[in-house]
Amino acid sequence: MNRPSPLLYLAAFGISLIAALTLTPIARRFAFRVGLHDEPSSRKAHPEPIALLGGVAIYGAAAVAAFLAVPSASEQLKGIFLGGLVILFVGLQDDLAGMDPWVKLVGQATAGLVLVGFGLKGNLSGIPALDAAITVAWIVVAVNAINLSDNMDGLAAGITAAASISYFAIAVSWDQYLVAVISMVLAGGVIGFLVFNFPPAKIFMGDAGSHILGFLLAVMGLNLRFPTRPRLATLFVPVIVLGVPLTDMLMVAISRRRRGISASTGGTDHTSHRLVVKGMTRRRVVVVLWIAGLACGGTALLVSHAPLGLALAITGLFGGVCLATIYWLERLGAPESLVFDKTETPAENGSAASIDRS
Secondary structure: OOOOOHHHHHHHHHHHHHHHHHHHHHHHHHHHHHOOEEOOOOOOOOOOOEEOOHHHHHHHHHHHHHHHHOHHHHHHHHHHHHHHHHHHHHHHHHHHHOOOHHHHHHHHHHHHHHHHHOOOOOOOOOOHHHHHHHHHHHHHHHHHHHHHHOOOOOHHHHHHHHHHHHHHHHHHHOOOHHHHHHHHHHHHHHHHHHHHHOOOOOEOOHHHHHHHHHHHHHHHHHHOOOOOOOHHHHOOHHHHHOHHHHHHHHHHHHHHHHOOOOOOOOOOOOHHHHHHHHOOOHHHHHHHHHHHHHHHHHHHHHHHHOOHHHHHHHHHHHHHHHHHHHHHHHHHOOOOOOOOOOOOOOOOEOOHHHHHOO
């Protein structure tokens, strides 16, 4: 792809934003018409049914904007959005009737294999079979990290917007124009959705939404290239970009193992829940974690351009900060339940689903 005009990025973002602003209310009305909504319960904060299908609106907005913005990259986009369609249906099925965790993992891996089939895999080892396995593993990890972070209104969408903006900055600085366009269409889609999802939410993205967001973020990380840098220097750039959801996922896994609880068991033990117990309002928690996501993106941008020694030092320091954060959060304790004030910011359902299933 030749160097595009900056207007292309603005157009990609604008088309996706407008499409999301248009499609999200339509998805909300359709969800209520077919009975696809999340009901209140003793373990969920919202006092009335909330529509699902927000993820379908985000996917539609991003796909339309991408194909309109860069028709010359249609083959790559077919692979990306076909894999996205697979992961979207996996999430929808989980929203509709629930899925066994292992079956869900198979569906996520299948979406990764679609990418591999279109040649959109990572290139870490130079060994095709190993790179394919790494690609599938990264897809599964990123999808589940975003799925687990979807536990308060606006949280997963805002974290995704922060990561997309970060990927855009990195991609443009390295002339990775297709990744830059995809990051803009995803940012536009989630920001348009956030208009209806920011506390108190009028629609949830559901597992379908968190799955497609994690998938597209993973795709961007896989397709970043740093041709003049040692591979070791930039190996963890995508991991750093997704530092907030990955740290939360690791913390929850460690915490539940320490307490003898299955990782697939629901609980209000995520970073956001612990910060609420610490005394922060849910809106403030959401904004703080958005800012943390942008800080992670800024760190990744610095690492992508720093000399090898400095890049490794920053990466090591970043890892140390994440581990220290996990230790501090675990010291706060994992609340068995949260008493939500129905008049304040409710937790979300991919969201509320996190309280129940994640």
